[in-house]
Amino acid sequence: MSSSQSTILSQPPAWARKFLYWYCKPELAEEIDGDLMETFKENLKIRGVRSARFNYALDVIRFLRPFTLTRDLDTLTPNHFAMIKNYIVVAYRSLMRKIGFSLINIFGLSVGITCCLLIMMYVQYETSYDGFHTNGDNVYRIALDRIYPDREVSYAVTPHSFPPQMVEDFPEVKNETMFVSTRSNFSVTFRYGNKFFDEGNVLFADSSFFKLITAKMVAGDPKEALRGPNKLVLTESTARKYFGDEDPIGKSLETNPLGNQQQNTWLVTGVVKDFPENSHLTFDLIISNNTFQFLQNENWMGFSVFAYIELEDGTPPEVVEAKFPEMIKKYAAGQIQQATGQSFEEYTAAGHGYHYYLQSIKDIHLTSNLEAEIKPNSSWSYIYILLSIAAFILLIACINFMNLSTARSSERAKEVGLRKVLGSVKKLLIYQFLTESILLSMFSTILSLGLVYSLLPFFNILTGVELTLATYITPINVAIVVATAFLIGILAGFYPAFILSGFTPVAVLKGRIQNSKGGKYLRDGLVTFQFAISIVLISSTLIIYDQMNFISNKSLGFDSEQMLILDNTNQLNERGEVFREELLRNENITSAAFVGSIPGDVHPGFVAQLPGANETQVILSTVLDENALETLNIPIAKGRGFSRQFNDSLSMIINETALKTMGFEDPIGKRVGSQNPNDPEEIIFFTIVGVVNDYHFQSLHTDIGPLVFLHSSSAAGPQAPGVLNKIAMKVNGNMSETLLAIESQWNEFMPNSPFNYYFLDGRLQEFYNAEKASSRIFTVFTTLAIIIACVGLFGLAAYTASLKTKEIGIRKVLGASVIGIVVLLSKEFTKLILIALVIAVPTAYYGMDLWLQDFAYRININPTSFVLAGVIAILIGWITVSFQSLKAAVVNPVNSLRSE
């Protein structure tokens, strides 16, 4: 054995030693290793190397005991963990100690967060419109500002000759498509076997439709489905309606002849998934439009179709828009000259103009509110209003938290003092209080998620959209909600944390604490702010109600009550008069008349050429029979109505506004020319036989415009499909019985057409659906805002009352009455509410004035709305406060003064 070997062997096994140092607590390792070494050396002398080494290893293993392994939390884990744990424990305890205040906070915050979440969901839905189109970023609709000498009207429909020309002339324009929608104009009856339905949501589209508009094709080829005449694409649910479980492809639906279309069978070539609701356009059926004669004719002037173009990737729309004026001059000038007798230059010099522009398909829903939109659109201002309501409600809830926390700060002052004495620094105390508020807001958020889930069905009824929770559970949304909860906690907790952590320990522990004057001012300021918001919301709600009432009750200038409208009557053809006479045999029907457009419908334009003037005016028009004015009870101001005693095919009646724009002194007998729609070369002259009083034939959002009536026998009448397509009748007595009688008569006359009716007043109210929905939403959220504000006030009042227990006791001993004390305690809040009123009134006035601008017929803002809002606010405030004051005031003074 060499000496170097013996040195190595006289050492304990290295692995055992390493193992010891690995597992053992470092502070114990040295002494244990020392003891083991000592023993090893002794063993080396007595028992030899092998045994000593073996025993050393054995002892190392024997030292695998709890006391050498366990590491104390205090020494080895990061300090933060223990602190956070401590924060949470302390936060939990302090929340539980004042459970009432905590509940007020949690309630307020959860309701606030719930409102916020619901509104955010709604906003997300509204901004998702038309986001699903594959090429959506490059697809634009062509819109038109039509400038007349005296006014400007914006249309969503444009002449149909431009889009193909754009593709040809402009390299930036890749594709185009155009279509006509039946919505709000007329309906088409489709038949399959013995099944027939009235379809009011039909598109007449061309074969490139699916290139620009994305729809999921379930069956058929999107490129070919609408190519060629008489093709039909259905949505899934429409297909099911007609064909049940049969395969619709290759089957045909029948209609009456549409326009001048010869064939009236439509071959189903495609089925698409039901089109998403969140699009500005909608359809149940699409039929190919390329055989419609009117689309084959050149048209550079008349607003006929919804036209869309797709630009090359990355082309700014302005580049294409810049080329429009040149294009109009090049192509439209000829037609303008032909129609008006003026050159394009003369025409524009007279103040006429066509300003075409592009609307991104994604922006249409929230930015476009033009004439003839496919669906009523929303607007950003509405979204902003909702968002600010959400922010306000959340703010009110946060203010509650801040107020209650700072008000109660004296209760926690001792805790803060003691913590500071024991070495806590301000930063750590801020963390501690923030933990408390974040915990509270997290809890409220969880609660409000449950509330959202259970309230969503009601919210859907309120807003009229179908939101489902499942579509909103995405990682991003979850992250946003968690982050928001965190942020709310910090927002609400920062100020109290700052105040509470600022106490000087000596002063606090000596008992010299008082709520600072500054703190009280801030609290008062916040309460005032809360109430200002509440008063703005209350008075706005009242004004909206006033306006809605005004609209519902405004005299429209004609009779819309009990007015039953029957659709599709153009299908009666020559049997119409017999049908009408048959109706009048029913004693409940006092009068009945055929009309082309009823008030509320889209009225076709009539191009009028006035005598002596070489320019034309486009005036809205309708066709009606000789009974219509009497049935609708539209009074005649001058001249006569249409009558059977005359041949009225070349007569016309105008309204007072038309009389004004035409500028006749004595209108009766004057002749107005108009192009014959069937022969553009010919001018037909109509003689004015009567003037009617103005009546509201459009919604009250617009002023009464000029209007002309032509007789049903008129030569120039039939422009729109289905001329006398409605019958209006005044119905009295038992409504359901009468309806049954009318239906059976209809089925007798028209066994293959659906019986389609509505009441005029109901239909007219639909114009205001958007306003009604927003006023409902407004009311609900206003109520919630007020409730949250009151809950906060309730808590604050409870606190103030508890501070003044002794004062109240002494006052009572000295003879104060209960009422006196209640007044004393309520006085301060009343002052705050009055200040809030002063702030709120101008704000609300300004906001509501803006809102009312949307109505052509609007109320003057009534000062009583503000008075009422103020009274409501003060009353609610008083009730809230006096509940607490009364509780404090009726306490026996002995109880509050006995213990000191």
Added chain:
Amino acid sequence: MKGTYLGEFEEIVLLTVGVLDGSAYGVSVRKEIEQRMNRKVTLSAVHSALHRLEKKGFVESELGEATNERGGKRKRLFAVTNFGRNAVKEARELREQLWKEMPSLAFSPI
């Protein structure tokens, strides 16, 4: 407090620390016990007991100097605290009390 209980082995270790008077550390305590009690004791058992006693406050310790035969490692020297002294004393008195109360007959020599 659970910690004030004094187990049998702990009592022996505590007394041994007292006996060694200032030179008590792991190896010496084991040697002393093995010699006096004639029983085999492992080093880890001694350390564990000393650790427990220190946690209970019966002994206190400080690090001594390093020596060569310890491979340059310092030893931890233990000494009995007043609290520890009282604890053994109490334990002894308790036992004597019990001895006194025991009927003498039961343990009378045969």
